[in-house]
Each structure stands twice: as C-alpha cells, then as structure tokens.
Amino acid sequence: MPELPEVNTFQRYFDGTSLKQKIQEVVVHDDKIIQDISGMEFAEKLQGATFLSSYRQGKYLFGELDNTHNVLLHFGMTGDIKYYEDELDKPKHERFAFIFENGSRLGFDCPRKFAKIRYLEDRNAYLERIKLGTDALRISTKEFLEKAKGKKASIKGFLLNQKILAGVGNLYADEVLYQLRIHPASKVNKLSKKHLTNIITRTQEILQKAIDRTAYYKDYPDDWFWQWRKEGAIAPDGKSKIETDKIGGRTTYFFPKYQKLYV
DNA sequence: TGTGATGTTGAATG
DNA sequence: GCATTCAACATCAC
Numbered sequence: 001m002p003e004l005p006e007v008n009t010f011q012r013y014f015d016g017t018s019l020k021q022k023i024q025e026v027v028v029h030d031d032k033i034i035q036d037i038s039g040m041e042f043a044e045k046l047q048g049a050t051f052l053s054s055y056r057q058g059k060y061l062f063g064e065l066d067n068t069h070n071v072l073l074h075f076g077m078t079g080d081i082k083y084y085e086d087e088l089d090k091p092k093h094e095r096f097a098f099i100f101e102n103g104s105r106l107g108f109d110c111p112r113k114f115a116k117i118r119y120l121e122d123r124n125a126y127l128e129r130i131k132l133g134t135d136a137l138r139i140s141t142k143e144f145l146e147k148a149k150g151k152k153a154s155i156k157g158f159l160l161n162q163k164i165l166a167g168v169g170n171l172y173a174d175e176v177l178y179q180l181r182i183h184p185a186s187k188v189n190k191l192s193k194k195h196l197t198n199i200i201t202r203t204q205e206i207l208q209k210a211i212d213r214t215a216y217y218k219d220y221p222d223d224w225f226w227q228w229r230k231e232g233a234i235a236p237d238g239k240s241k242i243e244t245d246k247i248g249g250r251t252t253y254f255f256p257k258y259q260k261l262y263v
Numbered sequence: 264t265g266t267g268a269t270g271t272t273g274a275a276t277g
Numbered sequence: 278g279c280a281t282t283c284a285a286c287a288t289c290a291c
Contacts, residue, residue, distance in 0.1 A: 032287085076286095078287095078288080078289090093288085111287080111288055111289065112286085112287055112288050112289075113286080113287050113288075114286070114287075114288095151280085152280075152281085153280075153281065157281080157282090246283095248281095248282090249281095249282065249283065
C-alpha cells in the first residue's frame with residue numbers, strides 16, 4: 001500500500017481522528033514492529049500523552065506529542081491504521097492500539113510486520129541520522145538536478161532511493177517512467193537536463209493527483225499505467241507487450257518498445 | 264505448493 | 278572511501 005500518496009491519506013485520517021485526545025492506554029499485541037524499546041516501555045511512554053499534530057516526510061509519518069516528542073509510524077508494505085469504537089471493527093492483524101479517553105481506539109494493522117514504529121525524543125536528529133531526502137512533493141527542480149549529477153544508477157533505482165527524495169515507491173516510479181516514455185533502466189547520467197526536469201515535474205504532478213484522489217486507484221485517470229502493470233498486458237497501442245525485469249532492486253514493469261532506453 | 268509482494272536495511276561487491 | 282546491489286525480514290494471496 002503505502003507510498004507517499006497513501007501515507008498522506010493516512011495522515012489526513014490520523015489528523016481527523018486522533019489529535020487532541022488524551023491517550024488513556026496503549027495495548028500492544030505484538031511488539032515486533034516497535035523499535036528500540038519493548039512494547040511495555042512504548043505503552044508507558046505514551047500513557048497520558050496527547051497527539052497535537054502530525055508531520056510527514058516521504059513515507060514517514062510522525063505524530064507530534066504534547067511533550068514535543070514524536071511517534072514515528074512507518075507503514076512498511078502492509079501497514080494501515082483504523083479508528084474504531086466497536087471491538088468488532090478491530091483490524092485483523094492489529095499489532096497495537098492507542099486507546100483514547102473517549103474509549104475509541106486507533107489500531108495499527110500490519111499483516112507482514114515490516115512496519116517500523118519508533119518513539120523519538122528528537123525527530124530532527126533521527127531524520128539527520130537516517131539521511132532521509134527531501135519530500136518528493138517539496139523538492140525543487142534545482143535540488144533534484146543537483147543530486148542527479150554524475151549518478152550512474154538506473155533512473156528507477158534513483159527515484160526509489162529515499163535518501164535522494166523521499167516518497168516514491170515501486171508503483172509510482174513505474175508510473176512516471178511510463179508516462180514519460182523513458183525506459184526504467186536508463187542511466188541517470190545519460191538523461192538530459194530536460195529529461196530530468198520532466199521527471200521531477202511529472203513525479204510531483206502524479207503524486208499530487210493521487211493525493212487529490214485519496215490514493216484510491218480506481219479514481220485515477222484512465223490512461224495511467226497501473227492498470228497495465230501486470231503479466232501479459234498489451235500496451236494501449238494494441239501492439240507492444242509488457243515486460244518485467246528487476247531494476248533498482250524491485251520488479252519493474254514497462255513496455256520496451258514504447259519506453260526509450262538511454263545508456 | 265511455490266512464488267512474489269505499494270519497503271527498508273545492512274552486508275557484500277565492484 | 279564511495280556507489281550500488283542484494284538477501285533478509287513475516288505473512289498472505291494467487
């Protein structure tokens with residue numbers, strides 16, 4: 001699920017449900033995804049605290065507490081949050097939940113347990129330490145071009161690198177390169193300044209449109225790539241067949257006849 | 264039944 | 278030292 005538009009949608013949901021209510025208790029069913037401290041310590045730190053606001057950078061969502069500390073929610077591949085009152089609505093793979101004073105809960109669901117939850121006293125120090133890149137929606141063309149300079153990596157791998165820009169994942173990277181007819185294995189240093197400018201501009205347009213549609217794929221424009229992004233697909237021109245390859249470490253879908261390779 | 268998945272990390276490699 | 282690649286993590290669905 002969660003790339004930048006999905007996490008942005010989670011953020012709105014979090015803001016709309018979980019701010020400004022005191023956390024009465026935290027229940028932890030499985031503390032595998034809680035980093036550095038035990039589930040019990042996590043619960044103790046949060047008991048009695050209140051989320052006042054949130055901050056998102058790329059796929060990283062931070063709940064900002066009234067004591068200036070932060071809770072980092074990173075959703076991994078299968079993380080999700082759900083606010084509910086009735087126990088019957090508890091998500092199937094809930095790993096922990098905040099219980100608020102009004103009795104409602106914010107449950108964190110995660111079947112695959114690749115999510116990472118952290119209690120952070122100093123958010124900026126953490127971001128500095130992991131060298132998380134500028135948010136993909138906020139990066140300037142200038143900074144993007146600067147970071148691209150001399151890079152020999154594939155454009156796909158470059159876009160996926162969260163230290164370069166934060167927020168683009170496997171699906172949206174394929175989407176951008178399809179829309180611009182650029183082969184994902186093209187080398188960054190073989191792409192023109194014009195290409196690179198188009199890439200960052202189109203990336204931002206796509207992410208923004210996805211956000212406007214609350215990351216709900218069925219509402220995306222008809223000509224977007226995601227619906228062809230599967231084995232056996234035939235391009236809209238009715239001729240070229242889809243191909244998959246491992247590029248930038250991830251399974252990549254593209255139309256080799258339609259997307260030009262620059263190497 | 265085996266395979267791969269909307270992600271990240273640290274170790275290995277060049 | 279730097280840039281880049283790859284296996285590993287845990288579970289589920291096709």
